[in-house]
Amino acid sequence: MLGQASECLAGKVIANLSSDSPEQTRRGAAWVRGHGAEFLPGGVMSAGDNIAHPASYIFYSGPREVFGAHAELLRPLSPPEYLGVDDGLAQVFYQALLTIFHPWMLAFDQALALIANSGNEIDRFLPFALRSNEAFPYFMTDFAAAAKAGGWGDRAQLTMMDAGAQHVVDASVEAGVDASLSRTAQALWRKAIAASESAGTPVPVYSVMRGA
DSSP states (O other): GGGGGGGGOOEEEEESSSSOOOOHHHHHHHHHHTTEEEEEEEEEEEEETBTTTTTOEEOOOOOHHHHHHHHHHHHHGGGEEOOOOOOTTTHHHHHHHHHHHOOOOOOHHHHHHHHHHOOOHHHHHHHHHHHHHHHHHHHHHHHHHHHHHTOOOOHHHHHHHHHHHHHHHHHHHTTTTTOHHHHHHHHHHHHHHHHHHHHOOOOOOOHHHHHH
């Protein structure tokens, strides 16, 4: 898009808050700087369209001096979180959080469909869903610690998760609900089980995903 105005970029500061891959962001930054402008990439972590929500903020990366010079100008868009000089870093963190959010959205839709198709009220289910959410910080902290040690899951735990995924698939199918997401989860558990059997030692899903 900026190619049409490339001759007007010199001396400007381009703040790009649109979603992209980290590497494409790095290439875009190099292109902008090659035309005499500064580049500040970001990733908007907003609660829906509500940039004023307490949970909304924006990741930034790129040259610290450029961020520092314009942080107050950008602050009304949402609180800024500066990550570092690597142009792609804001998108690494942004896309990592969307990696959590997208399956969560689909999983919650599947859960609501299971409740509704089973003849139950969504409003009755919602308080339990909110209650279960309170445990997520515990699991995130536990899994993060496990990841630093190689990942969560010994052979018995992986087998348990495979069986549990099958139960979710069965319950969904019985209610006429699409279980594609649960089948994908089960496929990853089974991939880790197969890798564990081949290696003769537990290979967690985290390791499988890293290609380790």
